[in-house]
Amino acid sequence: MTLNRRTMLKAGAAAAAAIPLFGSKAFAQEEPLKVGFVLIGTVNDNGWNFGHSEGAKYMKAELGDAVAEPTIVENVPEGPDCERVLRELAQSGHKLIFATSFGYGDYVIKVAQQFPDVRFEHATGYQRSENVGTYNARxxxxxxxxxxxxxxxxxxxxxxxxxxxxxxxxxxxxxxxxxxxxxxxxxxxxxxxxxxxxxxxxxxxxxxxxxxxxxxxxxxxxxxxxxxxxxxxxxxxxxxxxxxxxxxxxxxxxxxxxxxDNWGPHYVLAAQAVIDGTWESKDVWPGLKEGExxxxxxxxxxxxxxxxxxxxxxxxxxxxxxxxxxxxxxxxxxxxxxxxxxxxxxxxxxxxxxxxxxxxxxx
CATH class of the missing domain: 3.40.50.2300 (Response regulator)
Known part of the structure; x- marks a missing residue:
């Protein structure tokens, strides 16, 4: 499911950098995992955002009924709107949320503190906490x-x-x-x-x-x-x-x-870890060798x-x-x-x- 920012804001329910922490595990999921993706542009930009959209599709195809149809929110600027969208995704039952632009970092950390049972991953970021991980590509x-x-x-x-x-x-x-x-x-x-x-x-x-x-x-x-x-x-x-x-x-x-950018395999691994209850806050940085x-x-x-x-x-x-x-x-x-x-x-x-x-x- 792809939503633009305005639709997401209507549909949703009403900070300092953290040090890396490892070993924090999510509870295993009994229902299909709801996964959200926050994009700075549109899925049809034929570049960065398209790559994340394709990765979300790959995740769904690989994990099938274990995950719900991914929620993709487009055109979210690096500012207060990002905070609102992240919060609304968390409030609406998404237990894994990918924030895919560098400038989202402070907002990810802030919202993650309010939703300790939700796992967040920030693309190209550097701030981590118990329920925030980071990922990038070389x-x-x-x-x-x-x-x-x-x-x-x-x-x-x-x-x-x-x-x-x-x-x-x-x-x-x-x-x-x-x-x-x-x-x-x-x-x-x-x-x-x-x-x-x-x-x-x-x-x-x-x-x-x-x-x-x-x-x-x-x-x-x-x-x-x-x-x-x-x-x-x-x-x-x-x-x-x-x-x-x-x-x-x-x-x-x-x-x-x-x-x-081939984000799909990482999205599969992260979602499966949340499902299994083995997700951990960490930083990953694969490249050509890993196929990312x-x-x-x-x-x-x-x-x-x-x-x-x-x-x-x-x-x-x-x-x-x-x-x-x-x-x-x-x-x-x-x-x-x-x-x-x-x-x-x-x-x-x-x-x-x-x-x-x-x-x-x-x-």
Whole structure:
């Protein structure tokens, strides 16, 4: 069942960061588990929200009658509306609620305190409590594959990166992309532009046009829809990359490949744990190896030798033989940040607030 925010608010019944806690178990379910999903956009955005919607469908298909039809609430902004929607889902009997946008974090923690018998999971979040877990995907691994393709195909050696907000997840993606590209072309540069939203097709399209006008021929993105790729297709630039889903239907020539978010297996595991009474508050961060991050089909502009190079980067990350954040790595000022042979820890990645060499920071 998919609801928009207004319908959900009518239908519903009338904070500080918590430390990680482990071992808190939910009571086993006797009736079909009601699961809610809170989305910042629409399920037909063909990107981030679409991926979570598909994951909800996968969960239902895998668990059958053990779960009720998932409740999906669309277009919930990162603000007080999120708090109301979370509360109304909890009040209406949902015992597992997934909040799928970074800015929902404070509201998840607040509402979870009021409903200790409900389990909450926050995508891309970092705040946990006894009944709040966090989950994410190693998107940066996919960025390394995309950066490899860009390094081979760019004619100008210049890429642009349309980002939402300069949070660690996005900065990490910018850095992974350019590190991979510079292994192919040491002079490669990338210019991030932040549009202060996750999904605004007009702003994404305007950013892509401005980049192409400035001589950039590869456009990457960390926003939710295909608008930027459509501009790349229209303007005849070298290409770009789908974000969260395969966007080739919107840019069949411009999409070089895509990062596909496969949330379904995690949703199955979480729901089954609640059903079994074994759910625990924890953080999970799978990637290519686990299949939560997938690389989509390569587009017609990508020749076989570039596909082979990209697949080598993908497979190296899967088998552990390479990590894009292994030094030596300098920051954008030329100062060494990671010594040769040292790999950044997960904690260092999740707090990343600096750019690597090759990034042209926003003014």
């Amino acid at each position: 998107f940066y691994e996919g960025r390394a594959v995309c950066g490899t393709v860009a390094g081979h195909l760019s004619q100008t050696g210049k890429a642009g990166y349309i980002g939402s907000f300069p949070i660690p997840e996005v900065v990490m993606g910018v850095n992974a992309f350019v590190l991979a590209a510079r292994k192919v072309n040491p002079d490669f540069t990338i210019t991030p532009v932040y549009i202060s939203t996750w999904n605004d097709p007009a702003r994404e399209a305007d950013a892509a046009r401005a980049m192409i006008d400035q001589g950039i021929d590869i456009v990457a993105q960390h926003t939710d829809g295909p608008a930027a790729l459509q501009v790349v297709e229209e303007r005849g630039a070298v290409g770009g990359f789908g974000q969260g889903a395969d966007m080739s239907a919107f840019a069949p020539n411009a999409q070089l490949t895509s990062i596909i 991050v997938e690389i989509g089909p390569y587009g017609p502009k990508v020749p076989e030798d570039v596909i082979a190079a990209a697949e080598a980067v993908k497979n190296g990350q899967i088998d552990g033989s390479m990590h894009i954040f292994t030094g030596p790595i300098n920051d954008h000022t030329g100062t060494e940040r990671v010594a040769a042979g040292v790999t950044l820890t997960d904690a260092e990645l999740l707090s990343m607030d600096w750019y690597v060499e090759g990034v042209i920071p926003p003014a």
